[in-house]
Amino acid sequence: MNTKQYQYVVAVSETRSFVKAARQLNVAPSYLSKQIQLIENELGRSLFDRSHVPLSLSPEGEIFAAGAWEILNAERRMALEMRDIENVPGGTLRIALSAYRSAYMLPKILPIFYRKCKGVRVELTEVPVEQVNNLVVSGKVDIGIAPDSYHTPDITRIAGPEEEILLAVPVSHPINARIQAQPNELPAISLTALGDTPFSLLENGTSLYAMAMNLFGLTGYTPRTTIEARSLESVYSLVIADLCAALIPSTMMPGTNKPGLPHFYRIEDVSLKRSLCFLYRKNSYLSKAARALIEIVNDNY
Amino acid sequence: MDLKHLGYITEIANTGSFSEAAKNLYISQPSLSQYVQRLESKYGVSLFNRTRSHITLTDAGRLYIRTGAALLDMEQKITDSVLSGGVNDGKVVIGISPYRDCYILAKALKLFDSLYPRARIRLFEHRNSILEDMLTKGDIDMMIGPHTNDSPAFIRTKLFSERMLIAVAPNYWFFHENDVRTCSIDGKRYPSINLEDLSSARFIMLSAGTVLRSKAEDLCRRAGFTPRVILESKDIGAVHAMAAAGIGVTFVPESFVACHPLKSDAEYYLPMDCDLDMEMSIIRCAGRPLPPAAAEFARILLSQWETGAPL
Numbered sequence: 001m002n003t004k005q006y007q008y009v010v011a012v013s014e015t016r017s018f019v020k021a022a023r024q025l026n027v028a029p030s031y032l033s034k035q036i037q038l039i040e041n042e043l044g045r046s047l048f049d050r051s052h053v054p055l056s057l058s059p060e061g062e063i064f065a066a067g068a069w070e071i072l073n074a075e076r077r078m079a080l081e082m083r084d085i086e087n088v089p090g091g092t093l094r095i096a097l098s099a100y101r102s103a104y105m106l107p108k109i110l111p112i113f114y115r116k117c118k119g120v121r122v123e124l125t126e127v128p129v130e131q132v133n134n135l136v137v138s139g140k141v142d143i144g145i146a147p148d149s150y151h152t153p154d155i156t157r158i159a160g161p162e163e164e165i166l167l168a169v170p171v172s173h174p175i176n177a178r179i180q181a182q183p184n185e186l187p188a189i190s191l192t193a194l195g196d197t198p199f200s201l202l203e204n205g206t207s208l209y210a211m212a213m214n215l216f217g218l219t220g221y222t223p224r225t226t227i228e229a230r231s232l233e234s235v236y237s238l239v240i241a242d243l244c245a246a247l248i249p250s251t252m253m254p255g256t257n258k259p260g261l262p263h264f265y266r267i268e269d270v271s272l273k274r275s276l277c278f279l280y281r282k283n284s285y286l287s288k289a290a291r292a293l294i295e296i297v298n299d300n301y
Numbered sequence: 302m303d304l305k306h307l308g309y310i311t312e313i314a315n316t317g318s319f320s321e322a323a324k325n326l327y328i329s330q331p332s333l334s335q336y337v338q339r340l341e342s343k344y345g346v347s348l349f350n351r352t353r354s355h356i357t358l359t360d361a362g363r364l365y366i367r368t369g370a371a372l373l374d375m376e377q378k379i380t381d382s383v384l385s386g387g388v389n390d391g392k393v394v395i396g397i398s399p400y401r402d403c404y405i406l407a408k409a410l411k412l413f414d415s416l417y418p419r420a421r422i423r424l425f426e427h428r429n430s431i432l433e434d435m436l437t438k439g440d441i442d443m444m445i446g447p448h449t450n451d452s453p454a455f456i457r458t459k460l461f462s463e464r465m466l467i468a469v470a471p472n473y474w475f476f477h478e479n480d481v482r483t484c485s486i487d488g489k490r491y492p493s494i495n496l497e498d499l500s501s502a503r504f505i506m507l508s509a510g511t512v513l514r515s516k517a518e519d520l521c522r523r524a525g526f527t528p529r530v531i532l533e534s535k536d537i538g539a540v541h542a543m544a545a546a547g548i549g550v551t552f553v554p555e556s557f558v559a560c561h562p563l564k565s566d567a568e569y570y571l572p573m574d575c576d577l578d579m580e581m582s583i584i585r586c587a588g589r590p591l592p593p594a595a596a597e598f599a600r601i602l603l604s605q606w607e608t609g610a611p612l
Contacts, residue, residue, distance in 0.1 A: 001304055002303045043384070060386070063379065063383050074368060079344050082344055085364060086346040088345050091345070
């Protein structure tokens, strides 16, 4: 068979719909349905139960789709490896990471990456951290970037940079005037120095929320939390808007202290860090481009 | 990747020439060249080093052929697996009493494994009441156990029936008759005794709530007495060992004796005039068909017990 045919089966099994799968594959639904029928005829078994919507896989279909998926992965692996063997520039690198890392980390990384890996197309999938692992396991991306805490056994991890969690204080806060800026080091302040300043937290269930709770317990001081937000970017934009203080990972800190931006502080006597790691599927091939990306991130953070 | 035409690439590699390969493959040379060019542009690499005199595979070309061969293998496996109805990649989840798996399942497991090496089997060992719950919830495909209730929610297929034996230490004092009876399971013969004679004996029993315990109590009740239980344990191996050590007498199913893995000094007697056989069956949920692998395992297990002594 042609591996295209396996792609058809996988697409239908994932979308549970011929119409959706056809759209995804960029072919006509009638053509897709005919191709699937050809495979079913060749096997003498039906792979899909079309009697209801959404359609479901027959037991044979489940087996076939799982095998098809393995084949497609093996082919993708070969394609990556062939380019690397022959030193051909280009190819694609698919990365899954959380939205704020994409927005704040990659602008610094990608220009260096593109200089080193000419012609490589980068495809970013921004998802909540919990989904990074799944995307990597399912082969939808080549590499994932996530905190070190979350991964399943079918994943190989490479250590990434450490992310420090900092206190971002709105620009108009009086404490900013009192603290002397040091040339190469972030000043540390006590959490209590915030006083009655409103505080914004990432919503419950996130690792940053857990770290914050831990910190409040440790310092015995809980800021007046006025806003819980869903994404770190909205938390940060509230700080930028001079509304509140928040805990912000160092990744989001701007490189230079531009006027009008929040001030960043370490928290006195507490080391608040989490390490990132790069995830890829066990036994899959890590392309030169992927390895270059890892190296660049680790060199720059 | 076009697995159907992997042979095109190997033929070019083997002959070292497009024209010769085309001739051997009964296609025109331009269409063969075009085919290769299409592949090369798809992957963005050259599969062949082209010199005027000779054509050789590049490293990428070698990888292409190697991967292609592996994928053909995978393809064959997938087809086999689909055609075997999923047995070979299936999973069988069986519930069984803790001590029973070794003698009821061992042979069938071995045969099943040799026929379907990629299938997986998971055993859950619990007492029957727990297994019945698991079966109802769908946590297990089937259970193997005694016939204890007639609930229409379960479908039973009989494997075999067995007797309960009395196990005692070798020097345990007994009235027994010289009437020797043959057991049903492995053809072993045991002297028979009258259970009434044990009315004042000290009994070791499995914990309450187990099928074997209620079976044993039933037997005593029929013989006209309530057993004096001096020791209870959850583990039939322990119960048996205590009896062998002379602490008391106990009941064990004959299949346990037949395949007891440890050398033991215990002696066994068959209670006379008791028709309380235990019927061991494959039990599954009515209305929930067995998955292909589980159905195939059940078939093998049944045929083993039908065609003769599986021990």
